[in-house]
Amino acid sequence: MTYDCIIIGLGPAGSSAAYYLAKKGLSVLALDKEKFPRHKPCGGCVSYKAEELLPPDFKSVVNNSINGAVFSYKGKKKAEFRGSNGPVGYMVSREIFDAYLVKKAEEAGAKVKEGERLLDIYDAKNSVIVFSSKGRYKGRYLIGADGANSSVAKRLGLAKERRLFLTINAEIKTDSAEDFSDLVEIDIGAIPYGYGWVFPKNGCLDIGIASIKDESFNPKKYFLEFIKKRPFLKDIKIEKTYAFRLPTNPENTPLNIIGKSTLLAGDAAGLTDPLVGEGIYYAIKSGQIAGETVLSLFNKGSDISNYRERILKEFISEFNYSWKAAKLIYSMPYFWSAVIKRNIKIVEFYYKVLRGEETYSSFSRKLKAIMPHPRHKMS
Numbered sequence: 001m002t003y004d005c006i007i008i009g010l011g012p013a014g015s016s017a018a019y020y021l022a023k024k025g026l027s028v029l030a031l032d033k034e035k036f037p038r039h040k041p042c043g044g045c046v047s048y049k050a051e052e053l054l055p056p057d058f059k060s061v062v063n064n065s066i067n068g069a070v071f072s073y074k075g076k077k078k079a080e081f082r083g084s085n086g087p088v089g090y091m092v093s094r095e096i097f098d099a100y101l102v103k104k105a106e107e108a109g110a111k112v113k114e115g116e117r118l119l120d121i122y123d124a125k126n127s128v129i130v131f132s133s134k135g136r137y138k139g140r141y142l143i144g145a146d147g148a149n150s151s152v153a154k155r156l157g158l159a160k161e162r163r164l165f166l167t168i169n170a171e172i173k174t175d176s177a178e179d180f181s182d183l184v185e186i187d188i189g190a191i192p193y194g195y196g197w198v199f200p201k202n203g204c205l206d207i208g209i210a211s212i213k214d215e216s217f218n219p220k221k222y223f224l225e226f227i228k229k230r231p232f233l234k235d236i237k238i239e240k241t242y243a244f245r246l247p248t249n250p251e252n253t254p255l256n257i258i259g260k261s262t263l264l265a266g267d268a269a270g271l272t273d274p275l276v277g278e279g280i281y282y283a284i285k286s287g288q289i290a291g292e293t294v295l296s297l298f299n300k301g302s303d304i305s306n307y308r309e310r311i312l313k314e315f316i317s318e319f320n321y322s323w324k325a326a327k328l329i330y331s332m333p334y335f336w337s338a339v340i341k342r343n344i345k346i347v348e349f350y351y352k353v354l355r356g357e358e359t360y361s362s363f364s365r366k367l368k369a370i371m372p373h374p375r376h377k378m379s
């Protein structure tokens with residue numbers, strides 16, 4: 001048979017696309033090389049704005065709500081703020097959250113095949129052929145949602161402009177997790193051009209660091225220092241750390257995310273926010289937009305390039321401002337940690353961005369207004 005759409009990868013991007021299209025009555029085949037639940041290195045903080053995109057019962061897989069953050073600089077606490085408008089995010093375990101999304105896609109009618117790896121693709125104007133570790137499938141369209149090391153992107157020569165930043169994280173069991181119940185810790189001095197985090201996660205703490213400095217930057221040294229500077233991590237034995245790639249698009253990216261009948265979504269398309277590396281919301285949303293585009297291609301015979309236009313308009317224009325904010329904050333972490341300490345309004349404003357009530361363009365304008373000297377002004 002020819003499937004209306006074949007989806008590669010069942011993380012948040014692929015599952016959301018599969019759920020959307022199957023609910024609309026299209027025939028969907030979705031493959032993932034892993035069997036769910038599977039491990040995924042991730043802080044597991046889903047921003048509040050994702051709530052409206054998720055099925056109504058998604059809170060059944062939320063561990064706890066996050067109401068704000070402790071801000072520190074090189075291990076020294078500077079400020080602690082809870083937002084006044086409600087939660088800024090939700091903590092999930094990716095094992096449970098992703099398995100839940102896969103189940104939703106399956107219940108909606110998508111044919112899900114786990115433990116089946118994509119090996120090759122033939123992408124033509126009127127069809128796609130997928131060669132997997134277990135078979136060969138034909139589809140009308142293909143959505144490549146296979147994450148940071150996307151084979152779909154590599155095979156088709158797409159998204160070459162993506163930048164892959166190294167991150168390191170670990171999950172640790174500790175009684176201190178209780179102290180963090182509705183707060184995350186963010187340390188913007190923990191690593192050059194990046195930040196360190198401590199997130200509470202189901203009785204554990206997820207700790208990690210990420211930097212946008214350059215692709216060959218080795219964060220291990222900073223990760224060990226980050227741990228050393230936290231008394232509550234002093235006697236902790238870290239059994240396993242994960243180094244992983246965080247993909248984002250450069251400023252003013254050409255955004256090559258469509259083939260003849262193929263669309264890339266989520267990390268495969270480099271859709272993480274440069275300031276904080278948030279990717280779950282953008283994966284879910286781009287998966288849905290990819291689904292909407294495929295549906296409109298069937299219904300109205302519209303053009304596949306509309307997908308790229310929508311991602312440029314809805315994500316990349318914002319990410320360009322997020323880049324400005326990132327460069328500004330990470331080039332002067334001490335200055336900004338002092339600003340955060342005395343300026344609750346700027347923190348509240350960022351919480352609104354996480355809640356989907358404000359934009360990065362407004363946020364970066366606010367940052368610019370706080371800048372001390374013209375030579376620091378953003379271009």
Ligand SMILES: Cc1cc2nc3c(=O)[nH]c(=O)nc-3n(C[C@H](O)[C@H](O)[C@H](O)COP(=O)(O)OP(=O)(O)OC[C@H]3O[C@@H](n4cnc5c(N)ncnc54)[C@H](O)[C@@H]3O)c2cc1C
Nearest residue numbers: 009011012013033042043044045118146147266267279280
């Ligand atoms: C250390 C770290 C911490 C992070 N913390 C956060 C956070 O707190 N909040 C946040 O919003 N974002 C966070 N992110 C980013 C977030 O994890 C990603 O943006 C998000 O998972 C992207 O979802 P996705 O569906 O595009 O890809 P993924 O979740 O990576 O899913 C891709 C799927 O494709 C499958 N796949 C890959 N290759 C193949 C193949 N050849 N054949 C078949 N299947 C294949 C994989 O098995 C996987 O299931 C973090 C990232 C890292 C690295």
